[in-house]
Amino acid sequence: MKKLQAQLKSIVKSLSALAKQVETVSKQIEKLKPAKPAPAKKAPAKKVAAKKAVAKKAPAKKVAAKKAPAKKVAAKKAPAKKAVAKKAPAKKAPAKKTAPAGAKKMSVIDTVYSLVARSRKGVTIPALKEKTGFDARQLSNSLYKLTKRGKIESKSRGLYVKK
Numbered sequence: 001m002k003k004l005q006a007q008l009k010s011i012v013k014s015l016s017a018l019a020k021q022v023e024t025v026s027k028q029i030e031k032l033k034p035a036k037p038a039p040a041k042k043a044p045a046k047k048v049a050a051k052k053a054v055a056k057k058a059p060a061k062k063v064a065a066k067k068a069p070a071k072k073v074a075a076k077k078a079p080a081k082k083a084v085a086k087k088a089p090a091k092k093a094p095a096k097k098t099a100p101a102g103a104k105k106m107s108v109i110d111t112v113y114s115l116v117a118r119s120r121k122g123v124t125i126p127a128l129k130e131k132t133g134f135d136a137r138q139l140s141n142s143l144y145k146l147t148k149r150g151k152i153e154s155k156s157r158g159l160y161v162k163k
Contacts, residue, residue, distance in 0.1 A: 108134060112142040116152050122161040 116123050146152045155161045
């Protein structure tokens, strides 16, 4: 018991010494940070002012030239939207395929199982992600449940086949 207490005291001393060292280092870092940005800000200010004086003559024309086409593009886009709005009612959208009244939507598990069952050589996880659009968690959970139910099996890592 006395040995443990002695060891704990030595640990406390070393930790307090480390804490003091950390404080001194943090103070030194704080002193260094404000010193560097202040000179850096003063020097570029003169260069920027010189660049602005030179840049005011030539780029002013370029900026005006750039702004003018932007207005034309905006003017062209607005009528195009109106024209599209007029054309949309004229064209009939293809009829949506609706399920019969008694049918239910397929669940995530059903969707994954149907893809695995249709494949001959099996389906990989990236292929399932691409075909279903589900995220990794949904696929992982559904594949786990299907394997526990005994409907599919893992042929190799990431490749699933119908039993």
